Each structure stands twice: as C-alpha cells, then as structure tokens.
Amino acid sequence: MRALLVVNPAATTTSARTRDVLIHALASDLKLEVATTEYRGHARDLARQAAEGGEIELVVALGGDGTVNEVVNGLLHNGPALDSLPGLAVVPGGSTNVFARALGLPNDAVEATGALLTALHERSERTVGLGLAGAVPGSDDEGAPxxxxxxxxxxxxxAGVVGRVEQQRERGKRSTHALYIRQMVRQFLGDPHRRHGTITLERPGEEPIENLALSIICNTAPWTYLGNRPVYAAPGASFDTALxxxxxxxxxxxxxxxxxxQLLISSPERGPKGKHAVTLHDLTDFTLHSQAPLPFQMDGDHLGLRKSVKFTGVRRALRVIV
Incomplete structure (x- = not known):
C-alpha cells in the first residue's frame, strides 16, 4: 500500500528520535512517502495533493488535533468520496489528541503505531461522520469556504477560551491543561455576554432557541480530556450520527x-443538565446566529469572530484505519 505520512515537527509529545522510530516502523509495511509540515495549512495542502493525485491509498497524520483537521480538510477538499479517496490513519502527537482517542487509539505514539500496523494487517477500518461548518448566505462571511x-x-x-490559549502559545507558553483552566477563568471574568446570551439556534421545522451564551457542537464523545479524564459535553454524540x-x-x-x-464528573451516561442547559441530539442542519460578533473555533483551532455559522452533520464522510 502506498502511503503518505504527514509529520508535524512541532507536535507536542513526540521527539525527533521518536518520529524516526515511527517512520521506520511504518516504512517496513508501507510504500511510505514522508512530508514534514512547514507552515500553517501545509498539512491540508499535502493531503489535497495526495487525494487529487490518485496514487496514494492512505494518508497518515502524525501530530495533534490541528494536524488531523488540516489533513481531513485536504482529503475532503472536493467533498466525500469513500470509494476513491485515500483512507486516513492517525498517530497522536499533540497534547490532547481527542479525535485519535475517540477512535479508541492509544494516546502514546509508539503504541498507536503498533495498533495502526495491526489494523493494516487485519484490513480493519471504519467510516466516520464529520461536521461541516460554513458561512450563512447573505452574511458578512458569505465568501468564506x-x-x-x-x-x-x-x-x-x-471558543474565546481557545483563542486565549492560542495567544499564550504564540508567546511561548506550553499547551497544558493548567493553561486552559487559567484562560477559562480569564474568559469568564472578561466575557460581556455570559449573563445575557446573544446566540440563537435555528433548525428547519422547529422554533428558534434564543439567548445562548455558550454553544458547543460535538461530532463525537468525549468532547475533550483533562489529562486522562474524558469530559462529556454531549454524551450521546457519535461518529455514527450527525451533530x-x-x-x-x-x-x-x-x-x-x-x-x-457537571462536566468534570460527566460520563458516557450523564452530561450537563439544568434549567439553563439546552441539549440537542443528531442534528443534520442548523444555524447559529449572534447579535454581536463572537469567537468561533473548530477542533481547537480559533478562527476569529463570526456573527453566524451554518452547520451540517455528514454521515459516512471518511474512511479511517483503526
């Protein structure tokens, strides 16, 4: 099998020596090409070239959730096509690795590589659903892809917390769970909309849900991890359903x-509940509007301020080796 390994050299939890060992192990079973990312968006460009070239059968992402997101967007640049696109494999190298761990992969890069090789030998794969977020027609972001x-x-x-963490990382801070907690407290103290939410959720055939101060959209569970503790914002979310x-x-x-x-003690059976909480399951199409520009993030990547975002849950969007 001809494969492309996309390596993020800045991945938080893998050293150059570890990466060399992983490359050697994968090359023993695959016709392996290795590409190292050099700029933001490079993993997306490499995966797109692999998808459009027609010769690569598998793209392996070695990095964190940001690297995986870029690779996925490169593979699906022209939309899902299960029969013709390369499959995806993930070797976790970031600080949290939510996607890889949600697939059931070990959080250690060496162990995950072993699991990947086993899956390749057994021809084990699954299809996963993904989320798609885009601009609302007529909005200020209408031209955004x-x-x-x-x-x-x-x-x-x-998303405001994610933005604050990114600012700290650009200043040289390490991505740790303590950093996220500190920035969450600062976002809470500085958020002008937390008491009177500005977000309205609209979906076909239903009454709008208004005055939301926070909206988390989940494509799987858990939502994130604190160390080894999974955190479930939407326990019912799954790669097999919509959003x-x-x-x-x-x-x-x-x-x-x-x-x-409630989030800290959440479980696969129990998530946040209460009179101020709204929980919705398996939504295929919906839109979030805000009266004021608000931070927006996807897979832990802060994308700036938006006033509206359209979401689509796409079942069976991608093949994953696992």
Whole structure:
C-alpha cells in the first residue's frame, strides 16, 4: 500500500528520535512517502495533493488535533468520496489528541503505531461522520469556504477560551491543561455576554432557541480530556450520527460553577443538565446566529469572530484505519 505520512515537527509529545522510530516502523509495511509540515495549512495542502493525485491509498497524520483537521480538510477538499479517496490513519502527537482517542487509539505514539500496523494487517477500518461548518448566505462571511471538523466546534464562550490559549502559545507558553483552566477563568471574568446570551439556534421545522451564551457542537464523545479524564459535553454524540449541541443560556458565577462541576464528573451516561442547559441530539442542519460578533473555533483551532455559522452533520464522510 502506498502511503503518505504527514509529520508535524512541532507536535507536542513526540521527539525527533521518536518520529524516526515511527517512520521506520511504518516504512517496513508501507510504500511510505514522508512530508514534514512547514507552515500553517501545509498539512491540508499535502493531503489535497495526495487525494487529487490518485496514487496514494492512505494518508497518515502524525501530530495533534490541528494536524488531523488540516489533513481531513485536504482529503475532503472536493467533498466525500469513500470509494476513491485515500483512507486516513492517525498517530497522536499533540497534547490532547481527542479525535485519535475517540477512535479508541492509544494516546502514546509508539503504541498507536503498533495498533495502526495491526489494523493494516487485519484490513480493519471504519467510516466516520464529520461536521461541516460554513458561512450563512447573505452574511458578512458569505465568501468564506466551508470547513470540516472531526470532533467539536464552539461558538461563544469556549471558543474565546481557545483563542486565549492560542495567544499564550504564540508567546511561548506550553499547551497544558493548567493553561486552559487559567484562560477559562480569564474568559469568564472578561466575557460581556455570559449573563445575557446573544446566540440563537435555528433548525428547519422547529422554533428558534434564543439567548445562548455558550454553544458547543460535538461530532463525537468525549468532547475533550483533562489529562486522562474524558469530559462529556454531549454524551450521546457519535461518529455514527450527525451533530449534538450543548447550549447554556446563563453563565453567572453560580451557574458556571455548577456546569463546570457537571462536566468534570460527566460520563458516557450523564452530561450537563439544568434549567439553563439546552441539549440537542443528531442534528443534520442548523444555524447559529449572534447579535454581536463572537469567537468561533473548530477542533481547537480559533478562527476569529463570526456573527453566524451554518452547520451540517455528514454521515459516512471518511474512511479511517483503526
């Protein structure tokens, strides 16, 4: 099998020596080409070239969730085509690796490589659904291209936290869970919309849901991890269904404490609940509008401010070796 390995050299948890070992192991079973990313968006460009070239059968992403997201968007640049596009494999190298862990892969890069080789020998694969987020016709972002996400998107509060973390990383801070918690507290203290939400969720044939201060869109569960602890914002979300949504209307100090505690003790059977919480399951099409520009993120990548985003849940979008 001819494969392309896309390596992010800045991946948080893999050294150059570890990467060399992984490349050697994969090359023993695959006709392997190796490409190292050099700029933001490079993994997307490499995966697109592989998809359009017609010779690569498998693209392996070695990196964190951001690298995986870029590879997925490159593979699906012209839309899903299960029979003709290369499959995807993931070797986790980031700080959290939500997508890889949601697939059941080990969080250690060496162990995950072993699992990948076993899957290749056994020809084990699955198809996964993905989320697609794009501009709303007539909005200020109408010309912006749609973008795929693998495990989550956020509009409002949680995207603001992601943006703050990115700013800290650009200043040289390491991506740690403690960093996320500090930035969450700062976002909470500085968010002008947390008490009176500006987001409205609209879906075909249903009444709008108004005044959301936070909206988390999940394509799978868990939503994220704190160390080795999985956190479930939408326990019912799955790669086999469309999209789930958790919305919160009010983020006072008491409400924030309550919902943060519920997230910390969440499980596959129990997620956040309460009078300010809105939970929706298996949505194929919906739109989020805001009265004011709000932060927007997908798969942990901050994408700036938006006033509206259209979401689509696409079942069976991509083949994954697992």
């Amino acid at each position: 749609a973008r795929w996400f693998t495990f989550c998107a956020g509009f409002g509060f949680d 789930d949504v958790l919305g919160l209307r009010h983020l006072s100090s008491a409400a924030m404490t309550r919902y943060a505690t």
